[in-house]
Amino acid sequence: MANKVPMSDIDNAFYGSYTDPKTGKLDSRLVDPKTGKRRPLTGNAADAEFRKEWTKIKKHLEEEKKCAAKAGGGKVGLVAACPPGAKPDSPPYEPAKWNDKGAVQNSTNCYAYAMNSRTGHPADGRPQPGDKSGTNGPGSTNTCPDVTSRVLADGAPAKAGDPASIESAPQCPYQKQNQLPPPDKKGYYLVALVVTSITKDKYDPVTKTYNTADYHWYRQDDNGNWSGKPGHDEASDKDASGKTITNPETCDRDEKFFDPKTGVTQRLNYDRFCGYFYVQKGGAQVGS
């Protein structure tokens, strides 16, 4: 099979994800007490979680290899560009549908874009996490836990038994360690939440810069790349350095907007990566 990843690569990724990067020590549960070296996984119940993790890594590496091969080759372990349709449950990257300089562009923001909620918002709309569920109120903050809880409330099933439209998508240890997105989930696509670590706006008179406190979202498109829509700006798949976003966790998120008329720069440094979420295929309507 063309996408087959060598077993040794999977093993190395698996054991590597359970190795402390500072000390280089492997998790003691995976060490053979006799040899002091890594032990093979067994079929015992005690290894069930490890086997699950190993399978996830295998799938992940195979997905990456598949994309890399079609994109002209690439090293396994890197997030590679996928051809259109490679992520069939993700929305297509169609900036023209959002960047109309009018009703759509000025009634949506990053949250609406990530959730693929393009219409149905009031003029000057900026749908906020928690608006739909009524959880956005006077106590809301822009911290990762608070925004996360409001987003999950927005995506909660309408009634028992229905699927959630937005779910948490935790990274497994291997992915966390390597700053990679979680595995795909059938019927869902991935979005990512980031926030500024500053919670209050600050003006720096020396550099004439507004350091703005805010949050932001990215979504994975069907070509495997990521895109976002800052406020009422245009949707784009480029990061702050102008590079195509292949990984929202590692891309340049230090956005700077210089206004030549005023000589003032607005800086939105989304330096805190909160995590990933699954959004149901087609998107989730958000906003009040």
Added chain:
Amino acid sequence: MNFDTDIERTRPRRRSLLYLPILCQLAVSCRGQGTRTNVSFVDPNWRAAVEGLLAAFDVSLGSKPAAGVAKSLADNDVLAICSEMSLRTYRAGAWVSPQAAPNWNVSPPQLQRQATYTVVAIDAADPLSQHYSMRSGGILFEDPFYAILACYNAGYRGQLLTLPQVADWQEAWTRREKIVQSIAAKKYDPKKWFIECLPGSGGGDLRPEFLSLAGEVLGELRESGLGNLPTARGLAKYALYFRR
């Protein structure tokens, strides 16, 4: 800091005559019918500045002083005048009769951290709102002088030049005399004093209203010019001025 109680909104505008009696109980812009009693502007002498501004407008608009208009401005008149300015229905000479020129050489008012102050809010989005994700709350004015001036810019100059552009918050207080002089001399150029904003959710209807802010919060806004404030609908970003 817990902002939960730092901001209190009073929606003054009447949307329908049907609700007029109810809304007037809430206070604000219904002249002669209802008053808000807990208004506390930062500057206790705000009337002199506003009267000086209106007198300059009246000169500029070529009005004759209205006979018998000598009443002192009420707190709630600020919103009514703002509305009139933004809707171009301001009746020159109807609010104040010529008074002695105000003393402009006053120190910028200091804030008491624990005190609660009234600010005027209008529905316009600051220029930086184009890029951020949060909800834009609007533009705030700690000085009714600038609120009325911003409403005039929007109504009579047809541009959303509604955010004072200053070197720092103190400057806004110290340059009012120059603005009034330029208006009276018919040389007033709002672009010199304000930066253009974007339409708010009202699509250009400024919907002036009063908000109450803790002194501590207003103090932070003075320093940054822009800040996140808690509202019933979550955090929103408000602008007090724009740095130049």
